[in-house]
Amino acid sequence: MAAHLHMTAGAVRKGMSAFELMCWGHLLAQAAKPAAPPESKPLELSVEDEIAAWR
Incomplete structure (x- = not known):
């Protein structure tokens, strides 16, 4: 998780779907x-x- 959170915006665009x-x-x-x-x-x-709740 930490590796993903420290990615740059460019790396996120290229590496994450x-x-x-x-x-x-x-x-x-x-x-x-x-x-x-x-x-x-x-x-x-x-x-x-x-039953009343379903009506």
Whole structure:
């Protein structure tokens, strides 16, 4: 990863595909986001509530 991050713009244009560049952009954006706190308890619906949610 460090080798990619230290590349010059010209080396990036010649050495990285658009897909690889998009992957790096996604990974770096995900790393910059703060982690969401875990939920304390999963939501449990009754059968009637679940059916109503689909309508």
